Amino acid sequence: MSWNEELDELARRKRLAEQMGGPEKVQRQHDNGKLTVRERIERLLDPGSFHEAGATAGATQYDADGKLIAFRPSNQVIGRGTIDGRPVAIAGDDFTVRGGASDARILEKSLYPEKLAHDLGIPLIRLVDGTGGGGSVKDLDKLGYTYVPRVPGWEMIAENLARVPVIGLALGPVAGLGAARVAASHYALMVRGLSQIFTAGPPVVAHIGEQVTKEELGGSDIHARNGTVDDEVGSEDEAFARTRRFLSYLPRNVFELPARTEANDDPKRRVESLLAVVPRDTRRVYLMRPIVEAVVDAGSFFEIGKLWGRSVITGLARLDGWPVAVVASDPYHYGGAWTKTSSEKMMRLIDMAQVFHLPIVHLVDVPGFLIGVEAEQASTIRYGVRVMTAIEQSTVPWCTIIVRKCFGVAGAANRPHNRLSLRYAWPSGEWGSLPLAGGIEAAYKADIEASPDPAATRARIEERLKAVTSPIRTTEPFSIEEIIDPRDTRIMLCDFIRLAAGLRQAGLSQFTMRP
Amino acid sequence: MKRVQTPITGTLRGYSVKPGDTVSVGQEVAIVESMKMLIPVLAEISGTVRVLSRKVDESIHEGDALIELE
Numbered sequence: 001m002s003w004n005e006e007l008d009e010l011a012r013r014k015r016l017a018e019q020m021g022g023p024e025k026v027q028r029q030h031d032n033g034k035l036t037v038r039e040r041i042e043r044l045l046d047p048g049s050f051h052e053a054g055a056t057a058g059a060t061q062y063d064a065d066g067k068l069i070a071f072r073p074s075n076q077v078i079g080r081g082t083i084d085g086r087p088v089a090i091a092g093d094d095f096t097v098r099g100g101a102s103d104a105r106i107l108e109k110s111l112y113p114e115k116l117a118h119d120l121g122i123p124l125i126r127l128v129d130g131t132g133g134g135g136s137v138k139d140l141d142k143l144g145y146t147y148v149p150r151v152p153g154w155e156m157i158a159e160n161l162a163r164v165p166v167i168g169l170a171l172g173p174v175a176g177l178g179a180a181r182v183a184a185s186h187y188a189l190m191v192r193g194l195s196q197i198f199t200a201g202p203p204v205v206a207h208i209g210e211q212v213t214k215e216e217l218g219g220s221d222i223h224a225r226n227g228t229v230d231d232e233v234g235s236e237d238e239a240f241a242r243t244r245r246f247l248s249y250l251p252r253n254v255f256e257l258p259a260r261t262e263a264n265d266d267p268k269r270r271v272e273s274l275l276a277v278v279p280r281d282t283r284r285v286y287l288m289r290p291i292v293e294a295v296v297d298a299g300s301f302f303e304i305g306k307l308w309g310r311s312v313i314t315g316l317a318r319l320d321g322w323p324v325a326v327v328a329s330d331p332y333h334y335g336g337a338w339t340k341t342s343s344e345k346m347m348r349l350i351d352m353a354q355v356f357h358l359p360i361v362h363l364v365d366v367p368g369f370l371i372g373v374e375a376e377q378a379s380t381i382r383y384g385v386r387v388m389t390a391i392e393q394s395t396v397p398w399c400t401i402i403v404r405k406c407f408g409v410a411g412a413a414n415r416p417h418n419r420l421s422l423r424y425a426w427p428s429g430e431w432g433s434l435p436l437a438g439g440i441e442a443a444y445k446a447d448i449e450a451s452p453d454p455a456a457t458r459a460r461i462e463e464r465l466k467a468v469t470s471p472i473r474t475t476e477p478f479s480i481e482e483i484i485d486p487r488d489t490r491i492m493l494c495d496f497i498r499l500a501a502g503l504r505q506a507g508l509s510q511f512t513m514r515p
Numbered sequence: 516m517k518r519v520q521t522p523i524t525g526t527l528r529g530y531s532v533k534p535g536d537t538v539s540v541g542q543e544v545a546i547v548e549s550m551k552m553l554i555p556v557l558a559e560i561s562g563t564v565r566v567l568s569r570k571v572d573e574s575i576h577e578g579d580a581l582i583e584l585e
Contacts, residue, residue, distance in 0.1 A: 283551065283552050284552075285552055285555070331552065334523050334554075335550035335551070368550075370550070371550070372524070374576070374577075435551070438551070
């Protein structure tokens with residue numbers, strides 16, 4: 001006696017499941033330049049590490065003798081595996097089965113990866129390709145009634161953002177709930193030309209009079225530039241590589257701390273080029289990315305959101321091996337002024353740093369919030385105060401380096417004020433409520449207007465005020481704690497991280513992340 | 516048509532290239548004044564300059580095409 005017959009039947013069904021939507025649909029997926037879900041999982045995970053769950057879940061047909069005559073697998077391949085030896089949960093949509101549509105989905109199976117991630121405390125990667133389980137009016141034929149919509153498992157999707165790293169990869173046309181599953185993540189990616197994201201696709205928007213292609217409606221040209229996703233990449237393999245890299249900075253869940261890796265760079269390394277990087281002419285800009293790359297561990301900077309909210313650069317990096325979150329102004333975009341979208345981007349990173357206990361390094365060159373009609377129309381100040389609030393609510397260690405400008409309300413948010421955090425300024429620092437240009441006209445309007453020679457009066461006032469703007473004078477009232485040699489910035493940051501590493505506290509953050 | 520767009524709103528203060536010039540990715544192609552600073556626009560695509568689309572000292576808006584390339 002043995003159970004071989006059953007095991008043979010199981011193996012047969014698994015072989016059927018491995019064919020996904022059948023050779024024709026698989027060919028079409030390849031013809032469209034897309035990998036199948038099984039190929040994706042194989043390339044993403046450590047070789048041989050995939051442990052599938054529910055391979056034999058699907059729609060079946062039996063003959064009169066109870067013999068299986070047809071099997072269509074459900075359109076998700078799910079399970080767990082490892083990335084760099086660390087466990088992850090996988091939810092992979094199978095576009096070759098009914099285009100990822102809801103009628104080939106099995107609800108319990110589709111919720112399982114979210115539960116795996118939540119209850120085992122492991123990162124979750126969603127490979128989204130299709131509608132991802134949202135409903136269709138086709139369902140009405142079957143049901144015979146309509147229903148008040150709900151997103152099954154949304155409560156867990158929201159809760160997972162507070163507990164485990166969640167990554168959403170859009171790997172095809174992604175609509176409705178599929179779009180939501182991509183966006184509801186800590187890190188979301190699109191593949192250029194291959195992925196589109198929309199709440200409703202072209203046939204539906206045609207009914208509101210918009211005739212557009214998928215790419216025009218929701219290509220990465222749109223969504224990697226408005227912050228729907230963090231980044232676009234050129235290929236699926238690049239998406240998998242960025243996923244693995246992103247995870248390498250984070251703990252497995254919030255009940256652990258981000259791990260130190262073996263340091264590959266000297267914490268005492270001086271960076272000679274930083275002495276002359278900031279121009280003396282305050283109207284001239286400089287590149288911030290090379291500064292970030294020079295002060296963190298060599299090759300460790302992982303930028304997030306390069307194409308949106310561009311006046312702020314955000315990303316992850318390492319200092320003496322310790323993972324940190326980095327926020328840095330980009331003077332090439334509005335002089336580093338905070339815009340609506342750069343505020344959103346910053347808040348996203350700060351919230352994530354808070355949830356996963358990453359100390360934050362802030363390199364500041366902020367002339368203030370963006371001003372002007374467009375900035376007001378965009379509601380810059382409201383998004384600005386949101387990030388200011390996120391900074392104030394954060395409890396992770398901070399270190400601030402004022403590289404150049406630090407003005408106004410946005411400048412004041414160079415660090416949280418509810419506790420001590422280390423702060424240094426470069427000798428190129430200039431700060432205040434308002435810059436002299438513009439500020440003089442506002443404050444001395446009457447004096448200037450009453451003068452027989454307004455231009456000369458303005459120039460005299462400017463000269464007088466300029467004399468007191470040396471940052472060294474600001475050390476007199478201890479308004480800036482230390483001015484440092486820019487070349488020593490890395491040394492200060494590595495010193496900070498040694499102090500900060502022990503202050504990190506594992507556990508659920510008192511506020512969580514809203515995607 | 517390949518175009519170099521301005522990533523920021525402001526005033527176009529000058530072009531750093533002329534028709535016929537070859538432009539490579541990352542190269543400065545124009546200067547825009549914004550937030551009282553002179554900010555270079557860096558090309559995100561490469562090509563040969565066909566047309567300089569705007570006048571110097573004109574107001575420009577985020578996303579406006581500054582240069583047509585071929």
